[in-house]
Amino acid sequence: MVRQSPIRLHSFPAFYSCYLLKSVKPVKAQRSPPTYIGSTPNPPKRIRQHNGEISQGAWKTSRDRPWVMQMIVYGFPSKPAALQFEWAWQHPYKSRHLRDSSGKPLFKAAGQTLNRRVLVAKTMVTAHPYNMWPLQVKFFTSESKKAWDKATVSRPLPAGLTLAEEYEGVDGSSGFPGSGRVGPIDVTDGQFSVQHMQKSSSIRTILRDSKCTICSKPVENFHSEPLKVAVCPSGDCLAVSHLSCLAADFLSSDSSRSAGLLPRGGNCKSCRSYILWGDVIRGCYRRHQGGRAPQLEESDREEDDIEAEANSDDLEEDPIPIVPVLPVPAKAPRSRVVKGETIKRPRGRPPKNNPSSKVATKRAPAVTKSDSGGEKFDVRGFTDLDDSESEVERRPSKPTPARQRK
Structure with missing residues (x-):
């Protein structure tokens, strides 16, 4: 059987981008507006998902709606390349490509502010290997463009990098004048x-x-x-x-x-x-391919997050395999043998005649309705112990009977 060359099987996507969101929900004065980084082949559709207009939005962005897409970096030669860029943009302190000559990280932490996110993106497009890719940048707000101009990087911007200002927004409905585009941006590469x-x-x-x-x-x-x-x-x-x-x-x-x-x-x-x-x-x-650009379908956000880490070249050569977190199976009830018969001890609350004995209980996670009509479990409300108990108190043992005199 003759195998085809992987070069022939490869397909250059029509469009794939990494984007930066910022919440416009009113927040307290001492708190910065939250931001979010993701990747998608269709930014106009993705912003609608984040804002809950259509299903399959990321659960991380469900609380701070509405969101505004600030900027995108696009021109990735493949989906894995975009996922690698997304992972490094989210974790600049871990990326091996964002280090100085001595090997120390350029960023000690990720940073959640808009200025910090834009600074990391500007640093990345000047670092290897991202400076070898045909990447371009679009700004959809004047705030992100000002943050880009304010950001200072040690290396010059690569040749051929274009910076476009399209303040009419990714979907063309911001109400601000921009480049004259009507409607959403083109993601077909037509x-x-x-x-x-x-x-x-x-x-x-x-x-x-x-x-x-x-x-x-x-x-x-x-x-x-x-x-x-x-x-x-x-x-x-x-x-x-x-x-x-x-x-x-x-x-x-x-x-x-x-x-x-x-x-x-x-x-x-x-x-x-x-x-x-x-x-x-x-x-x-x-x-x-005869002039046809392959269209990549939007996948679930959580699957993309896992794939971004699994395919990222910023990880070690032998990364820890990603294993889904499964619920811990319940322990089998203890049993004791009495005259050849097996009697199971009852589970649940301790008997009322022994109030000093307490058993650790689990608090059920809060259940809410998601945008798609399904249930969403809030794992942050799940604890292993009651708030009033720091550890499990064991049932007091029976006193040892005194030895009989000989």
């Missing part, structure tokens, strides 16, 4: 896909004998091997090159600012514009 397929058709009809802009040799496998041929993603440029030639040219140039096996980007030999390596690869997969 504009890029259509433009790239039009370029492919133009190259097929106009430039029948395409030559590599780097080595000047004919590109013979343009149609049969789209994953080996690069097309410039900038504007109307029709430059074509071998993917290996383009990677070597970007790595050798000073503009790549990278010392790894793959570049961040470089200047096109034809139009001279700076292009991201991730956008080049995205175009290859769009042509390989």
